[in-house]
Amino acid sequence: MNREEIKKIIPHREPMLLVDTMELVEDNLVHGTYHVRGDEFFLQGHFPGNPVVPGVILCEIMAQSSCLLIVSALVNRTPFYGGIDKVRFKRQVKPGETIDVYAHVTNHKGLLFQVQAEAKVGGQLCVSGNLTFMLIDNDKL
Numbered sequence: 224m225n226r227e228e229i230k231k232i233i234p235h236r237e238p239m240l241l242v243d244t245m246e247l248v249e250d251n252l253v254h255g256t257y258h259v260r261g262d263e264f265f266l267q268g269h270f271p272g273n274p275v276v277p278g279v280i281l282c283e284i285m286a287q288s289s290c291l292l293i294v295s296a297l298v299n300r301t302p303f304y305g306g307i308d309k310v311r312f313k314r315q316v317k318p319g320e321t322i323d324v325y326a327h328v329t330n331h332k333g334l335l336f337q338v339q340a341e342a343k344v345g346g347q348l349c350v351s352g353n354l355t356f357m358l359i360d361n362d363k364l
Contacts, residue, residue, distance in 0.1 A: 229245060229287075232297055234301055242284060242287045246291075247291055253289060253292050253325070254288075255324040257284050258320075259319065259322065275315045281342055282310060282352065285326060285350070293336050296336070299361050300358040300359060304354070306354070310351070310353075311350065312350050314344065316349050321344065322342050335357055339354075
């Protein structure tokens with residue numbers, strides 16, 4: 224699915240829409256991508272002369288990619304972080320690189336979902352961690 228299709232399932236919009244494509248690879252495995260162009264707002268001051276994608280942005284890219292796993296539960300709901308655990312950063316991500324995210328649901332209870340995700344560039348692990356999402360009904364926002 225491309226960016227326009229992604230906008231139909233998650234509420235994020237530019238400049239915070241950080242996933243270019245996503246696809247369900249298997250029943251419980253999603254693959255998302257984001258190509259770092261170099262002109263993103265989060266690179267402007269991080270760091271001058273040596274732009275590096277901030278770790279929190281990498282976590283957000285993983286989170287947005289993960290939403291395809293819970294698409295049926297997202298109808299009329301908005302996903303919010305409930306927790307970010309065991310996150311480990313292994314490699315910097317720079318402009319011109321494409322991030323590949325792989326994620327799967329590890330636990331689910333009601334509107335609470337736990338996902339294990341990892342992001343790679345060229346097959347090298349950049350970040351991995353466990354993400355927890357709470358889905359909130361849109362009429363309660």
